[in-house]
Amino acid sequence: MIVITGATGALNGATVDHLLELVHPSEIAVAVRDVARAQRFADRGVQVRRGDYDDSDSLTTAFDGADQVLLVSSSDPGADATALHRNAIDAAVAAGAGRILYTSHQGAGLDSPFKPARDHAATEQMLADSGVAWTSLRNGFYAHSLDFVMGDWRETGVVSIPVDGPVSWTDRADSAEAAAAILTSDGAYEGPTVLTARDAPTMTEVAAIASTVVGRKIEVSIVGEEQWVADRVAAGANEFMARFTLGIFLAAHDGRFAGTDPLLGELLGREPRTTRDFLVSSERAT
Template identity: 65%
Template sequence: MIVITGATGALNGATVEHLLKLVPAERVGVSVRDVARARHFADRGVRVRQGSYEDPAALRESFEGADQVLLVSSSDPRADALSLHRAGIEAAVAAGARRILYTSHQGAGLDSPFHPARDHAATEGLLAESGVAWTSLRNGFYMHSLEWMLGSWRETGVIAAPADGPVSWTDRADAAEGAAVILAGEREFDGPVTLTAGEAVTFGDLGIERVVLEDEEWVAERVAHGVPEFMARFMLTTFQAAREGRFAGVDPALAELLGRQPRTVADYLSPRGGA
């Protein structure tokens, strides 16, 4: 059985949908906080059990019989993500999973300015120490993040943001489909696997008017528009990491898994592209 956490969220929910096109529903289980929100999966024969990283006992039960477990990373910038991920790994090991998969991020590194990258790298360390085969899905930076990073650029026609660097902006839906192909396939992917779009671009490459703001000027502007300061500073670390080239790499693995080229940031930014 393949058990997927966070299946009522956008990323792993899409992974489940793609997985159900590849394997019978009785081979799929989901571990979710609220089983009512997963009724659409239960109605199709998916095993639905309650589980969360905050409740290790329930989590272990939700992983019962799992051959593979896909752990979603914590998305709360204020949470102790590493402790939550440790609970997920320990529950999967206790349940007897043969392989643990984890939704990591391109540029994972303990020294990255981008705070989640440190958590991802530390979690990969825990996976390596778990004694179980593991796969870290280092997804490219999700391109829908541009909407909250760049503010009102669609209305103004201007990208006014801090200095950046090349980023292989990746469609979350493509990453979800790639994960499903890995879960359903016979090929084993060991350790980190980088799943990105086929090119890395800067904001200056997008054919949109570009204004470079100083870091503190941008933070103040975001706060003035109602963004909490802690969140603005969290977002700033994205630009800082990009300037160091942390998100510049591209890899053909996602295209190979999909059997087509992944969606590009140009597709997303086109008038008909959207989120």
Template identity: 65%
Template sequence: MIVITGATGALNGATTDHLLRTTPAADIAVVARDVSKAARFAELGVEVRYGDYADPSSLPAAFAGADQLLLVSSSDPTADAMKLHRTAIEAAVTAGVGRILYTSHQGAASDSPFGPARDHAATEALLAASGTPWTALRNGFYLHSLDWLLGPWRETGVVSVPADGPVSWTSRADAAEAAAVIIASDTPYDGPVTLTGRAAPTFADLARQASAVTGREVGFEVVDPEEWVRSQVASGNSEYLARFNLGMYDAAAGGLFAGTDPLLESLLGREPQSAREQLSAA
């Protein structure tokens, strides 16, 4: 039995869709905080179970019988992600899950200035200490994030960021498909598995690519971080969210998102979507 959490979301929902192309629906169960949102899976014959990391009593039944369990990481920047992840992992161990797969991040590091990267590193440590076989799907930074991380460059003609560095931008759809391939594989993938695009362009590189795909000059500038935060707040974002995102740029400047790996392309059997393609489609 394959049990998938977060299947009502974009990432693990797409992974479930890919698995259903090769795996009988009766061999898959999805776990949701709101089971009504998983109705489309129930209609296909997939078992839908209630489960919430914040409700530990719900998890033993949600994870029961899982040969493989795909745990989605918390996506709420204000949540205590580590508490939620610890609860889920402990419940998986108690339920006797055969293998835990976790949606981690390519930049996972305990010293990262980007908060989620620290949470991913700590969660991987919990998995390593759990005594259960585990796989950490270290997905590259998602391509669709460029829609806000590059700022309003189409209107201003300038990519303006508080720090610059290389990032292995990766399509969420590609990562979801690769996760399905890994889950369905007869060969286990142990420990951290890096799934990234082929290249790691800097924000300056992206400005040049934006110029090429639009046919007009797109400038580039690195502004003072505090000035950038003030501009974000002035445009309607909370200061908390602005500083949360600032950590991403700082981590990029430190090279923490620079690594690339050919595994994603190998799993997909084709080239992953590139940052240039994302800029062209936006």
């Protein structure tokens, strides 16, 4: 039995969809906070169980009979993510899971300026200490985040950033498909497993790609850390979120998202989608 958390979200929901192409629905269960939102999986024969990282008892029940558990990382910037992840790991261990998989990030590090990267590193350490076989899916930074970090570049023709650095922008759909492949690999992947796009362009290089996509010059303005935060706040952003996002740029500037690995393409059996692919599809959607 494979139990997948967060299946009403985009990432692990897509993983379940791909998994249904590889195994019988009776071998899959989803653990979600709101079971009503998972009806589409129930309609396909998947077991739907209530499981909430804030409710340890619900998790122990949700993980019952699991050979593998795939844990999605908390996406709430204000949450105590490591405490939530500890609840989930402890419940998976108590349920007797043979392997715990976790959606981590390629930039995981306790000293990262980006808070989620610190949470990922702490969670990986908890997994290593759990006594259970584990796999950390260190996904590249999801390409759809470009819409957020690039701001209103389509209107202004300018991408304003505090500092620049390389990022292996990776398609979330590719990450989901790879996760399904790893779940059905008979434990072939142990510990940190890097899943990234082939390239890691800087924002200056992303702007150049965007220029070719939209057919006009897109420039980059590097304004410095405090000025960038002040500009975001002046534009209506919450300062907490502005500084949270600043951490992305600072980590990129440190080279923490620069690494690339061929494994994602090998698992997909094709080339992973590129930054250009994302910008083209995003442009068509506008």
